[in-house]
Amino acid sequence: MVRSPVEAPQHILSLLDHLHNLSIEQEDRLKGDKARFVSTDVSNTASDGGQVGETTAPTKSLENDSSFDDLMRDKLIALDKDKCHFVYQLIRATGATNVIEAGTSFGISTIYLALAVGENKKRLDAADRRRSKPGVIATENEPSKVVKARQHWKQCGPEVEREIDLREGNLLVTLATNVTQDVDLLLLDIWTPLALPTVKLVQPRLRPGAVILVDHTLTAAHGYKELLDYFSEPANGFRSLTLPYSGGFEMTVYEPRK
Numbered sequence: 396m397v398r399s400p401v402e403a404p405q406h407i408l409s410l411l412d413h414l415h416n417l418s419i420e421q422e423d424r425l426k427g428d429k430a431r432f433v434s435t436d437v438s439n440t441a442s443d444g445g446q447v448g449e450t451t452a453p454t455k456s457l458e459n460d461s462s463f464d465d466l467m468r469d470k471l472i473a474l475d476k477d478k479c480h481f482v483y484q485l486i487r488a489t490g491a492t493n494v495i496e497a498g499t500s501f502g503i504s505t506i507y508l509a510l511a512v513g514e515n516k517k518r519l520d521a522a523d524r525r526r527s528k529p530g531v532i533a534t535e536n537e538p539s540k541v542v543k544a545r546q547h548w549k550q551c552g553p554e555v556e557r558e559i560d561l562r563e564g565n566l567l568v569t570l571a572t573n574v575t576q577d578v579d580l581l582l583l584d585i586w587t588p589l590a591l592p593t594v595k596l597v598q599p600r601l602r603p604g605a606v607i608l609v610d611h612t613l614t615a616a617h618g619y620k621e622l623l624d625y626f627s628e629p630a631n632g633f634r635s636l637t638l639p640y641s642g643g644f645e646m647t648v649y650e651p652r653k
């Protein structure tokens with residue numbers, strides 16, 4: 396078994412394992428139920444390889460589909476554990492202390508972000524550390540998920556809670572103000588139609604060399620087409636690489652032209 400790179404107390408590691416397992420069980424059940432819930436639009440996405448329970452499912456026409464929102468309301472749909480480990484490792488390696496998460500759900504990936512940023516902040520002197528703002532901006536628009544996420548972070552304890560600034564509501568509104576000028580990393584774990592608008596909103600706040608991670612860019616290539624086209628236009632200042640995690644995990648570096 397591969398050893399986890401995550402440095403955290405055992406109660407947090409156990410909680411993370413438990414939540415990842417719950418998420419996988421839910422997704423397996425959801426895949427079984429897919430035929431009952433899925434509209435033509437989702438079926439088309441699924442024919443690209445996408446699956447309900449992954450963030451690949453929603454298409455533009457489904458964004459406002461209340462049956463889809465109802466279906467997803469109690470679903471964790473957590474980022475896969477190996478991807479969470481990679482994100483944690485990358486944050487530790489780059490020394491990132493300003494991270495944005497688009498799509499928080501029950502707050503599982505957020506725990507990894509908070510732990511990694513918290514470790515990086517140990518390099519600051521004590522006074523700077525005390526003065527520092529939470530290092531992770533999390534975003535969630537479903538009130539019941541906000542409650543669950545906060546419960547999970549409380550179970551983790553202050554080392555996680557103090558690093559998270561949860562913005563409740565539509566992220567296209569909540570990320571429009573009060574975002575630091577030097578964002579190190581943006582994790583996009585969100586419905587595909589929101590991906591490009593989120594990038595464009597956050598782009599002026601990215602520091603040169605900032606990293607954007609996007610889940611399921613292979614299985615949801617259709618949904619991400621506009622985003623991937625935007626990344627591949629040299630004038631926009633991005634360099635992109637698809638990492639071979641399940642469904643594809645896009646790692647994009649921002650290097651604006653001078």
Ligand SMILES: C[S@@+](CC[C@H](N)C(=O)[O-])C[C@H]1O[C@@H](n2cnc3c(N)ncnc32)[C@H](O)[C@@H]1O
Pocket residue numbers: 449450471472473474497498499500501502503504505534535536537540564565566567584585586589
């Ligand atoms: C794939 S889940 C995030 C999973 C989470 N990153 C994790 O690993 O635990 C995507 C989340 O985005 C939320 N969401 C969808 N549209 C949103 C919006 N406009 N603003 C904020 N959150 C939104 C959904 O409610 C859902 O919980």
